[in-house]
Amino acid sequence: MIPIVHERRRFTDVMDEEIDEDRRRRRMIDRKTVSFIRGRMETCALDLPRSSKTEVTTRLALTERMREVKEGATPNTAPFMREKPQTTAISPGCKLDLTVAVSGVPEPGVQWFKNDIAILADSQRVTITTKGGRSTLSFSKCKEMDAGLYKVVARNEAGQVTHKFRLLPGHLPGVCDTPEVTQVGETEMFLKWGPPIDDGGARIICYMLEMKMSGEAKWTTVADNIDHEFYKVSKLTPDTTYFYRVSAKNFMGWGDASPASPATKTHAVGVTGARKMVVSQQMLQLQKQTESGRTPPTFPDRREIDYSKELDPVKLKTGENAELQIRKYNPVAEVSRGRYGTIAKCVRSDDQRTFVLKVMQNKDRESEVKHEYEVHSSMRHERIVQLHEAYSVGAFTFFVMEPLSGMDILTYLAAQYQYNEQHVYTVASQVLDALSYLHWRGYSHLDVQPDNIVVVSTRRCDVKLVDLGSVQKMSNLGSDISPSGALDYTAPEIILEKKAHPTSDVWSLGCVIYALLAGRSAFGGVDDEDTKENVQFSRFKLEYLNPGVSQEVVRFLMLIFKRDPSKRPTVEECWDHKWLVESDYMARRRERATFYGARLEEYDRSYHEARVRVAIKSANLLNFNDAAFPPTITYDTKNLCIV
DSSP: OEEEEOOOOOOHHHHHHHHHHHHHHHHHHHHHHHHHHTTOOOOOOOSSOHHHHHTTHHHHHHHHHHHHHTTTSSOOOEEEEEEOOOOEETTOOOOEEEEEEEOOOOOEEEEEETTTTTOOSSSEEEEEEEEEEEEEEEEEEOGGGGGGEEHHHHHHHEEEEEEEEEEEOOOOOHHHHHHEEEEOOOOEEEOOOOSOOOOTTSOOEEEEEEETTOOSSSOEEEEEEESSSEEEEESSSSSSSSEEEEEEEEEEOOOOOOOOOOEOOOTTTTTTOOOOOOOOHHHHHHHHHHHHOOOOOOSSOOOOOOGGTTTEEEEEEEEEHHHHHHHEEEEEEEEEEEESEEEEEEEETTHHHOOOOOOOOOOOOOHHHHHHHHTTTTTTTTBBBOOOEEETTTTEEEEEEEOOOOOHHHHHTTTEEEEEEHHHHHHHHHOOOOOOOHHHTTOOOOSSGGEEEEEETTTSEEEEEETTTTOEOOOTTTTTTOOOSSSSGGOOHHTTTOBOOOOOHHHHHHHHHOOOOOSSSSSOOHHHHHHHHHHHHHOOOOOGGGTTTHHHHHHHHHHHHSSSGGOOOOHHHHHTGGGOSHHHHHHHHHOOOEEETTTHHHHHHHHHHHHHSSSSSOOOTTTGGGOOOOOOOEEEEETEEOO
């Protein structure tokens, strides 16, 4: 008797076969339809090029174009958008400039559309200025009718690229959380509060803190230019009860005040057991700027990007002059540590500007440090952290970079009371922009994980890609590399020590999206071997995703998590997916899917504990050259946590 063998097949494999069969049948139908219509001499829509092939330059097209340039056939290169306008809130009467920066040979022509209708800048209120690959759509005074779906298209002889965004009606910010008094002294109190859940569709510019003593009816303004979510109130009366409230401001004005804080009493003079107030040096530095009367800008300062650094990279300075220059940067707070270095916020002594300082040891890592410098020194994109200066002094190499909040995206969302799928979409789209630039330059990041996606400011979900130590040159046919990132965020071909591809970054981004929507790793196992097996066989469970996630993001994850890198979408093809479409319908669907940040807390803690476990333990990274810079973060190796 012949035994019957029952084959167990994975759901995703069956889905792949069904999709492939559906595409095969569609091609057969398309060919027959084309033949029929051509026989009748009618125009056939199927003869027109697909939008994904004409509006987006794929990696293969770029490779072919590079080959043609090398062979001298043509000097043309397809357009690429270096800077893109983002979805923005507007109000009647406000001024607005929307800018796109485009590269390509010949210089691409740029056209703006609103609701698929070309914008004709023939009035004083709406103007379009184009110069040197940069086009700006300006509104001298916005009106309610300006809200809608916009599109900017760049074209030249080699192809075209499209970007969509929206202008939304803005409103005043919502109510902030009730301020909390965390420390009390005889004449001082230290307060913290959270930003409003509803920011009115625009960036929070500053906060106003008010106080009153018990028995008083009138509130007194402590400060109305606070650029952070804390404040140290001084010159209070001992043994007196105080109340506090806080308001937020965006470009439209002040929102309503928060509920008053609970009654809090200062200590009496000479009371025993009173603790001394502890405030970090970084917080004191920020408050010093507030007390100096500095007025926060109405709109965030947009730092101009010097693209000439791609051809003339930042120089690595050495010698005695480099040692003198690096001493101008005074570290005020250590932000994080990695396997080979530490990150600290610092203030430059000559102009009091804030930067981020990355300190790396050179011992036994000269080639790796040199490679990271060479890659980072020429990268210029709005979604990749910018390198300003580089120094090599003794046993250390220093990168002076633009200031960021220091909070990665996982910790940021875990700290929110609520967030929604729209926040995750924003993160995914901004990381895709960064990866698109890297792939356009012929590189892959190869270490996309939450720790390397850092929030620019704690006010808004606005991120940049950091840590370019794992970036490698990547050919379209793949390249051999060594695994270096976290296992559960590494593509299967890298774990199997096969050739990595640009789509390896897409896999890692899918892992980040899953983690933010599920509060757990997509492929994390009980140990490293279990994790490797989960990745190799693409074992993940959709039921762990938050209830209420859209079907579009589920399909997007299923499209990404393919073991074969050739079956995954490229970065450019990701933009064609319905989940990433910038439309009112999809935005409303994403905004309705709300989640609680507390669900991310446990995974946030375990993820960072694992990072601390492999972090460098050297105590000399912020005490170089006998400068005696005080470290503000210590690593408890016993409890595996950051103190």
